[in-house]
Amino acid sequence: MEPDRTDEIVNKVLWKIPNVLCLIGSRDGDRWNAMTASWVTQAAMEPVLVAVGVDKKALTHDLISNGGAFTVNLWSREDTRTFVKFSKPAVKEGMSLNGRPIRTGATGAPIFEEAVAYLDCRLWKAVDCGTHSLMLGEVVDCGFQSDPEAGVARMEDTRMKYGGVRRGGH
Numbered sequence: 001m002e003p004d005r006t007d008e009i010v011n012k013v014l015w016k017i018p019n020v021l022c023l024i025g026s027r028d029g030d031r032w033n034a035m036t037a038s039w040v041t042q043a044a045m046e047p048v049l050v051a052v053g054v055d056k057k058a059l060t061h062d063l064i065s066n067g068g069a070f071t072v073n074l075w076s077r078e079d080t081r082t083f084v085k086f087s088k089p090a091v092k093e094g095m096s097l098n099g100r101p102i103r104t105g106a107t108g109a110p111i112f113e114e115a116v117a118y119l120d121c122r123l124w125k126a127v128d129c130g131t132h133s134l135m136l137g138e139v140v141d142c143g144f145q146s147d148p149e150a151g152v153a154r155m156e157d158t159r160m161k162y163g164g165v166r167r168g169g170h
């Protein structure tokens, strides 16, 4: 029997995998950014590593590669509109990105003051994966900034999708 591997089925199966939705902060010198991301997971216990799949064409890829760090900002489930704004390079004004206040983390990367919780990661290794790089970061600092019991945003809270097979323009 032929396998069912049409692009449509690959997409549908991959979109079944539950994902967080968060903001990845990055910085190289005076260039700062944050982007909406869903390909985020823990990757090891010792060292404590967090992996993020980052599109090679994204500004974030450049900033993490050169800046050597990134932050994972977990966000309120009640405020998923924010993710639409951070799906293109962010505008920095003072210590804010797209109007959202930030501070400088221990690694130098931006942490959002409004994030429910954050992970501040030093780049441990970048693995070339074709369209994307898997950015593995060692957790240097992390914490909660509001109720630790609060739920954090997930893909299923929105009508957004990311991933599956490559489409034109990707």
Ligand SMILES: Cc1cc2nc3c(=O)[nH]c(=O)nc-3n(C[C@H](O)[C@H](O)[C@H](O)COP(=O)(O)O)c2cc1C
Pocket: 021, 033, 034, 035, 036, 037, 038, 039, 040, 053, 054, 055, 057, 058, 059, 060, 061, 083, 086, 087, 088, 089, 090, 132, 160, 161, 162
């Ligand atoms: C719901 C959603 C999830 C996304 N997840 C990722 C992701 O995990 N990795 C990635 O590289 N881009 C992801 N993107 C796309 C980036 O947010 C988008 O390409 C952004 O423009 C790239 O960021 P930058 O150029 O500002 O760095 C996602 C976009 C959306 C809308």
